[in-house]
Amino acid sequence: MLKFAVKEWAELISGPISMGEQDQRVFAHADLPAVNDKLSITLRLKIHKYSNWPIIFHKGTEFIIRTPILQLVSNKSVLHARFSGNWDSNVGIEVPDDGLLLNKWYHIAYTLSDPEKRLDIYVDGEWIGFYGITNVKVHKVVFNDGPLHIGRSENNLGINGEISNFRYFNWRLSPEEVMEDFINETPKKPIVYGSKIALIHVYTGKYLATKGIKYDFGQKDQQYMVYAIFFYFNIK
Template sequence: KVGIIIIGEEIPKMKYKEIFSSPLDFPANKMHIQDGELPSVINELSVTLLVNVQSCNEGWQSIFQKGVNNTLTPGLWINPNSTNLHARFSTNTESNFGIHEISVGLELNKWYYIGYTLSEPLKRMDIYLNRKWVGFKSIEQVLQEK
């Protein structure tokens, strides 16, 4: 079951736009929403979801990704052979930037509330697990135009 909230420049501060008004139940073969159907990330983004990991996998398990191919703004996966989160986003200079592995592994068959925030003004991404802050990534070298 997934709920996604997008915060953007065109929406007044402290308000949000709900894309899905009720939880979605994804079938086993996954559900894909076309990238063009989602609003673009302009300033800030917040994604919240309930996740229940039922098994480990040898490959990457995708939780969500906006974009195609190497565009990862935002993106959240589960690392191969583990239940650790892999949170990513794209910058102007790097298409695959973020936290390789959040050390708090998810227990199998247990529901978790995950929060993913991305802020262009703050130049950072924050990850929350059951409303506790568990990781962040900042852009340390911001390009300066001359």
């Protein structure tokens, strides 16, 4: 009998919305994409001020039931990413070491997979840390059917800041998919005459540049520029 995994995702908050310590959005397990053994969450986050272990999101009926959970270290802006395992209810990492700046938008991605035995964290499309399960035959990630809290949970207060583009996926996003999500979340400005634009390679995040590079395509070893031409059609 063949089994097919259906990839589903939902944008739970488009936003941006302001969040205080007492604010929360709650989503029932049945209203989320069905998760088997993998999940991912992406969001845009801006922290206004520090507080005591504030919750960004937490799925579970109790604080020790926490797959997934993301909060900030007390009175810092270091990401505290955790999940529950069958050997320990509090497993994960803290990143980045220097924390996030206040009053600045960041794109955060949390990806978790039991088959791959790992938790990964990305900030602005860049992989910044992971936790790997070493006892792979015995230790497993414990998922749950509790509600998903964005902001305040039953036991902890929420963040002081703003959240937008909160997305819940029932698979582990690849680094390329995280980068695509980050690029698509970046605030966009209209392109007008005189605008400066850059071309970016989606999978690496690297920008196309010609400064200081000469291409041997002509008799005079000329350096070639890249031009983008935009057409506007007014179709009625």
